[in-house]
Amino acid sequence: xxxxxxxxxxIGQSGGPTIVINASMVGAIEAAERHPEIxxxxxxxxxxxxxxxxxxxxxxxxxxDVIRQMRYTPSAGxxxxxxxxxxxxxxxxxxVFKAHNIRYFFYNGGNDSQLTCHLISxxxxxxxxxxxxxxxxxxxxxxxxITDNCPGxxxxxxxxxxxxxxxARDAMAFGNVEVVxxxxxxxxxxxxxxxxxxxxxxxxxxLVYLPEVTVDPDKFISDCQxxxxxxxxxxxxxxxxxxxxxxxxxxxxxxxDEFGHAxxxxxxxxxxxxxxxxxxxRARTDCLGNxxxxxxxxxxxxxxxxxxxxxxxxxNRAVAGENDVMITIKRKQNDxxxxxxxxxxxxxxxxxxxxxxxxxxxxDRNGVTDEFIEYCLPxxxxxxxxxxxxxxQYPVFQKHFAERKLGEHARE
Amino acid sequence: xxxxxxxxxxIGQSGGPTIVINASMVGAIEAAERHPEIxxxxxxxxxxxxxxxxxxxxxxxxxxDVIRQMRYTPSAGxxxxxxxxxxxxxxxxxxVFKAHNIRYFFYNGGNDSQLTCHLISxxxxxxxxxxxxxxxxxxxxxxxxITDNCPGxxxxxxxxxxxxxxxARDAMAFGNVEVVxxxxxxxxxxxxxxxxxxxxxxxxxxLVYLPEVTVDPDKFISDCQxxxxxxxxxxxxxxxxxxxxxxxxxxxxxxxDEFGHAxxxxxxxxxxxxxxxxxxxRARTDCLGNxxxxxxxxxxxxxxxxxxxxxxxxxNRAVAGENDVMITIKRKQNDxxxxxxxxxxxxxxxxxxxxxxxxxxxxDRNGVTDEFIEYCLPxxxxxxxxxxxxxxQYPVFQKHFAERKLGEHARE
Numbered sequence: 001x002x003x004x005x006x007x008x009x010x011i012g013q014s015g016g017p018t019i020v021i022n023a024s025m026v027g028a029i030e031a032a033e034r035h036p037e038i039x040x041x042x043x044x045x046x047x048x049x050x051x052x053x054x055x056x057x058x059x060x061x062x063x064x065d066v067i068r069q070m071r072y073t074p075s076a077g078x079x080x081x082x083x084x085x086x087x088x089x090x091x092x093x094x095x096v097f098k099a100h101n102i103r104y105f106f107y108n109g110g111n112d113s114q115l116t117c118h119l120i121s122x123x124x125x126x127x128x129x130x131x132x133x134x135x136x137x138x139x140x141x142x143x144x145x146i147t148d149n150c151p152g153x154x155x156x157x158x159x160x161x162x163x164x165x166x167x168a169r170d171a172m173a174f175g176n177v178e179v180v181x182x183x184x185x186x187x188x189x190x191x192x193x194x195x196x197x198x199x200x201x202x203x204x205x206x207l208v209y210l211p212e213v214t215v216d217p218d219k220f221i222s223d224c225q226x227x228x229x230x231x232x233x234x235x236x237x238x239x240x241x242x243x244x245x246x247x248x249x250x251x252x253x254x255x256x257d258e259f260g261h262a263x264x265x266x267x268x269x270x271x272x273x274x275x276x277x278x279x280x281x282r283a284r285t286d287c288l289g290n291x292x293x294x295x296x297x298x299x300x301x302x303x304x305x306x307x308x309x310x311x312x313x314x315x316n317r318a319v320a321g322e323n324d325v326m327i328t329i330k331r332k333q334n335d336x337x338x339x340x341x342x343x344x345x346x347x348x349x350x351x352x353x354x355x356x357x358x359x360x361x362x363x364d365r366n367g368v369t370d371e372f373i374e375y376c377l378p379x380x381x382x383x384x385x386x387x388x389x390x391x392x393q394y395p396v397f398q399k400h401f402a403e404r405k406l407g408e409h410a411r412e
Numbered sequence: 413x414x415x416x417x418x419x420x421x422x423i424g425q426s427g428g429p430t431i432v433i434n435a436s437m438v439g440a441i442e443a444a445e446r447h448p449e450i451x452x453x454x455x456x457x458x459x460x461x462x463x464x465x466x467x468x469x470x471x472x473x474x475x476x477d478v479i480r481q482m483r484y485t486p487s488a489g490x491x492x493x494x495x496x497x498x499x500x501x502x503x504x505x506x507x508v509f510k511a512h513n514i515r516y517f518f519y520n521g522g523n524d525s526q527l528t529c530h531l532i533s534x535x536x537x538x539x540x541x542x543x544x545x546x547x548x549x550x551x552x553x554x555x556x557x558i559t560d561n562c563p564g565x566x567x568x569x570x571x572x573x574x575x576x577x578x579x580a581r582d583a584m585a586f587g588n589v590e591v592v593x594x595x596x597x598x599x600x601x602x603x604x605x606x607x608x609x610x611x612x613x614x615x616x617x618x619l620v621y622l623p624e625v626t627v628d629p630d631k632f633i634s635d636c637q638x639x640x641x642x643x644x645x646x647x648x649x650x651x652x653x654x655x656x657x658x659x660x661x662x663x664x665x666x667x668x669d670e671f672g673h674a675x676x677x678x679x680x681x682x683x684x685x686x687x688x689x690x691x692x693x694r695a696r697t698d699c700l701g702n703x704x705x706x707x708x709x710x711x712x713x714x715x716x717x718x719x720x721x722x723x724x725x726x727x728n729r730a731v732a733g734e735n736d737v738m739i740t741i742k743r744k745q746n747d748x749x750x751x752x753x754x755x756x757x758x759x760x761x762x763x764x765x766x767x768x769x770x771x772x773x774x775x776d777r778n779g780v781t782d783e784f785i786e787y788c789l790p791x792x793x794x795x796x797x798x799x800x801x802x803x804x805q806y807p808v809f810q811k812h813f814a815e816r817k818l819g820e821h822a823r824e
Contacts, residue, residue, distance in 0.1 A: 013585075017581070017582055017585045046585075046586075046587070073581070074578055074581050074582075075578070075581035075582045075584070075585045076585035077585075079584070079585050079586070079587065080585045080586060081586075158803075161803055162707075162709060162803060162804065163703055163707065165803065165804050165806065166486055166487070166703055166706040166707045166708055166804075167701075167702050167703060167706055169429070169485070169486050169487035169706055169806060170429055170486075170487045170702045170705060170706045172487065172491070173425075173429045173458075173487045173488035173489075173491050173492045174458075174491070174492060174493075175458070175491065178702070196803060197803045197804070199803075199805050200805075202808075203805075284701075284702055285701075286699075286701040286702050286703060287698075287699065287701070289579075289696075289697075289698040289699070290579050290582045290590070290696055290698050291575055291578055291579060291698060293582060294578040294579055294581055294582045295574075295575065295578045296578055297574060297709050297710060298709060380803070381802045381803065382801065382802070383801055389794065389795055390793045390794070391570075391573055391574060391577065391608060391609045391611075391792070391793065392574065392577050392578075392609070393611050393612075393615075394577065394581060396614075
């Protein structure tokens with residue numbers, strides 16, 4: 001019989017936050033409380049940065065009330081980072097794990113973070129330090145492979161879909177054009193999800209452009225003209241990564257993020273100008289922006305439940321001896337929606353991107369199919385009922401710091 | 413005893429929509445149903461444009477269900493316009509009123525629209541056509557004089573305040589700067605309202621800039637630096653009309669709207685760049701955009717109740733013989749919030765703008781005072797409970813058109 005490792009656990013939140021990433025942390029904390037093998041459960045402040053700098057807080061010492069509220073608090077309550085670890089950083093992590101008797105490491109992030117998890121797991125396997133490393137999935141982009149969907153997506157999609165319905169009413173009232181820019185560099189899941197709100201042909205969004213497609217500008221303009229003529233207003237949803245194909249979309253900034261990705265933006269404005277010039281109707285633009293990963297009034301219940309479950313399951317599986325895996329979601333049935341958790345190897349998801357499959361994009365390349373909607377709708381259709389009535393007062397951790405054991409770490 | 417005019421009524425929605433403008437229309441319809449003096453209640457499509465073109469629908473023939481749902485449907489269900497009427501347009505209105513036996517005209521809008529109402533009222537008084545003209549207040553900007561507040565403001569403020577809290581958690585998670593751009597060309601009510609969410613000093617927004625103030629750029633930068641150093645993150649809320657005073661804020665467009673106002677925008681991006689360069693921390697920006705006047709999940713109950721009441725009261729007062737007035741809100745008590753309706757002459761509000769009083773702006777010119785918060789909080793603090801659980805399916809009118817009686821109107 002497997003004997004669980006005794007020692008401490010550590011969790012970190014990584015990359016862009018989501019509306020439900022804290023639900024995964026709370027799921028992990030509440031599971032860890034049920035395992036006497038876990039003595040201290042540390043939270044790394046700002047992901048791997050907090051591991052490197054030994055900035056770790058004792059999650060078991062936080063108030064139960066704060067933990068409960070944190071489940072419904074958007075964005076990363078521990079702080080986050082976009083750090084891409086170098087070899088020396090990973091070695092430092094191992095030193096920190098040993099110094100603090102960390103036998104369980106959980107990292108909640110996207111495909112970059114799952115790679116980090118795998119590298120740490122490999123390093124541990126090759127050393128004398130026995131530990132379990134499990135990745136917890138998270139991304140509003142829904143672009144992790146193998147898992148049915150990614151916690152964080154459903155709530156972002158609910159906000160984006162609802163926002164498009166509301167912005168559409170503004171465009172309808174004026175008989176205007178409205179272009180809504182949705183997050184998504186390479187994968188158009190979130191932009192496609194806005195079509196879930198279109199229950200009748202006259203409803204918005206009339207045209208939906210994903211980064212997976214390239215469209216001829218003339219076809220784009222004629223599609224806009226036709227939809228405007230038919231409905232008397234026009235709403236276009238477009239991914240920030242959409243281009244006309246012949247050249248890279250102009251970005252609003254020359255700056256790159258920490259992974260060398262260009263900071264995107266400005267596609268809605270560019271398309272708005274083009275439509276205004278081509279069809280002669282005023283085009284307004286809205287960029288849904290950071291609220292897609294933070295706007296808690298639109299939290300999806302299914303999404304929050306999934307996020308909690310993957311955090312809880314990560315701890316349970318780690319204590320049961322699983323290692324070098326990411327928790328996944330398996331869809332059991334669609335209506336009413338039911339899921340279960342499973343696992344996949346970290347290497348199977350690391351650094352990979354799941355695009356919207358071509359057969360889920362319509363023949364005109366300006367929308368998604370019914371299959372996409374059927375897949376997507378249950379993830380975003382149900383609200384969380386315990387949102388605050390007044391304005392929110394989101395909690396912060398008290399932060400009881402673990403004592404430092406090592407000297408400072410100078411990054412290369 | 414006053415004998416009410418017998419005939420038909422007409423209502424139009426004007427200017428920028430709000431989240432609750434339809435609640436005023438529903439209040440008017442339901443009041444009109446109780447007055448046998450009103451035979452037909454017409455809705456002008458797209459405000460005055462619909463009057464000029466005789467595009468009027470019969471509101472009494474719409475389904476009761478649609479009317480009920482319309483109360484909670486954002487943006488102008490009849491359509492809206494920004495038309496500034498010329499003398500010949502006003503004369504055309506009188507022809508339409510006579511042709512359709514319109515004895516009651518209600519126009520729901522901001523200070524431009526109240527002026528239009530007054531001009532029509534004057535024209536009617538000077539003619540042989542007896543009719544009552546009443547203005548119904550509406551604006552997310554809250555900048556109408558005399559009335560305690562404007563229906564439309566509370567819901568926009570609720571969205572803006574909640575959005576700032578959510579965006580703030582994103583900035584906090586990264587230790588970044590976040591600049592949120594809020595609507596408001598001249599009046600900073602909506603931007604000031606975001607401070608209602610700041611219940612503790614560490615909470616956002618840390619700095620709030622209204623168009624009523626001019627600030628020295630060096631003072632701005634040092635305020636940003638100090639707040640960032642103190643809290644480890646920084647959230648700035650800024651009105652679209654804010655400038656540093658020495659020159660006009662760059663706008664994103666050279667274009668003017670129908671009233672000759674510049675289309676504003678881009679101030680958050682400009683400030684974000686300045687902060688990034690000055691204090692060396694990444695600054696992200698979000699522009700709350702059109703959702704401020706359309707995002708129904710953040711509808712305020714007090715705002716919806718006020719909007720309904722001013723619509724209802726306009727009809728009741730018109731039938732009782734009042735004319736050439738706008739309905740106002742009088743605050744009776746703050747907690748629990750109670751209000752009553754009253755009236756003021758159209759000329760007292762037409763073309764006037766209520767700015768945030770100087771004594772409600774703090775000494776450092778980077779926030780509002782407790783008195784502002786006390787005024788503002790009850791308007792945005794309570795949610796509407798009957799929002800749809802799934803994604804919204806907002807209704808549209810069936811549109812039974814009134815028969816045209818006149819030839820076409822060619823605008824000068």
